[in-house]
Amino acid sequence: MSFEFRAIYWRDMVKFFRFKSVLFSSLIQPVMWLGFFGLAMSGSFDKLTSLIPNVSGVPVVDYLSYMGAGIIAMDVLFSSLFGGTTLMFDKKFSLLKETLASPVPRSHIILGIGLSGVTKAFIQTIIIIGFGKLIGMNFFKGYTFTETLIAVAGIMLLVAIFTLGFLFLSGTIAITIENPEGMQSILTLLSMPLFFISNALYPIDSFPAILRFLSMFNPLTLLADGIRYFALGPSFSVMGNHYIYTTADIGMSFLGLCFFALVMLSAALWRFDKVDI
């Protein structure tokens, strides 16, 4: 067993913490989403939906808490989807050359970058949960300390798998595409349907049937559902919709994300094997 991926992880983390502008903006961005978009939207949504009768006997969740889970999913989506871009620049400016010419297996490069992406995603998730609690997001309501810990661990596990999947996807594109403009447009094109055909920010119950069907396979929906299960409980009502998550549902989310990550991993391995210097 060799551990060269640690070197790649180390280098990425050193640079992440060294450049304060990048560090600062990547940490402040989720806070802004939650602070500006979240508060603005939840005000109007709660006003509109206050007229809808709630499902009786089920805990009611306000929109901010509902959306908070979606903001975590979305923030992690964007940072991992664009996270591979550095690889393209590394390749373009021959930075990768040294590593590609070394005895390090290509899989270690992917693994190292994947792990540093997961670390960054964890930091962002913690910030969103922390800041969310500050502005009144009702995560882990009525949980004991142990229950909260388990819930956080569950969220982190799903976030990690999700992040790896999208980093592998983004790395695969980065290593295949040569120019930054092309990469940018592909990523933007990808992020649109991922973002809108999901229940990250609003319930999908009123979607047209085809979109609802598609959204079931969207990793973003799987992650948002998973986070809601852990943060808000298996049964709650929001905007008049009754959400019930069974253990089987969450198991499927977990397996779905694992499947997605594995497919992306094999794509990344395949592309990295072909990289010439």
Place this chain on the structure above:
Amino acid sequence: MTKNIIEVNNLEHSYGSVKAVDNISFNVKQGEIFSFLGPNGAGKSTVINILTTLRKIQKGEARVNGYDVAKESKSVRRSIGIVFQMLCLDHEMTVAENLDYHGKIYSMPKKERKKRIDELLILTDLENKRNTLAKDLSGGMKRRLELARGLMTKPAVLFLDEPTVGFDIQTRMRMWEYLREIKKEGTTIFLTTHYMEEADQLSDRISIIDHGKIIVTGNADELKNKLGKDLIYLETSNNKIAAEILRSLKSVKSVTEDTKSLRILIGEDVTHVLPQIMEKIRGEGIDITTVNIKKPSMDDVFVHYTGRELREGNEKEKQQGTEPLGELE
């Protein structure tokens, strides 16, 4: 007899229908500085990429440090250090971190990495730059840092692809000093260059390579002596006829027509041959405007063996405006 640390037999490599390397064979002895001299596009980089396992070998056989390039690429990689043609430092990391990263990806233990970094910073005069970000170094320092990085794992062979392209002559000469130091430590150095002086002053042996073929191999003096003792440059009122006349003379080994002058290689003492040549040409009614005598240089060696000057490569470089070392900024 010193053993061969690089052995190449009948190597061939094509890009599509273009043959970049055409059936070449050569050996590099342990501890020597060996140069591939040739213009851009001669196939130098392809050979270096094959030997460093960055390109898959298509035809032929190559061994580095006893390991087969095709079958034992990992062992080859562990035996070598590389300084690429293009700068490829991590500009956002410090000098020491760049070296440390390199040691890490080659699985060097921490203690060993620390010791080696100290040694190399002294060798390359970068001690007081230890914690400077790579982007804040001068061009020459960046190159030295790359040199240090190539030596981090104490490789048996150090490969350098055009190590001084784009440097002024002072920086280049300093670089040569460092390379001689490294040679003293017992490291074999394989380098490619299109600078005559670099091959001439630095190398123990030189292979002149053109159109994917090795034209001649030897040490600088041998190559120059092969051309004969002296060279005469003549400018006349009719170079074409003068060249024909000269070719008929026994004492003349070869005549090359340049744009303005004739380059004449002779096998005998110039003091006896020159009067004879001048008399003969004047006898045909051709005026001699300029006479110049000099000892053969590497340029002359190159022209003699390839039939042209290295100019082509340099022009190409100017046209593209490529300044490989500046491209990262």
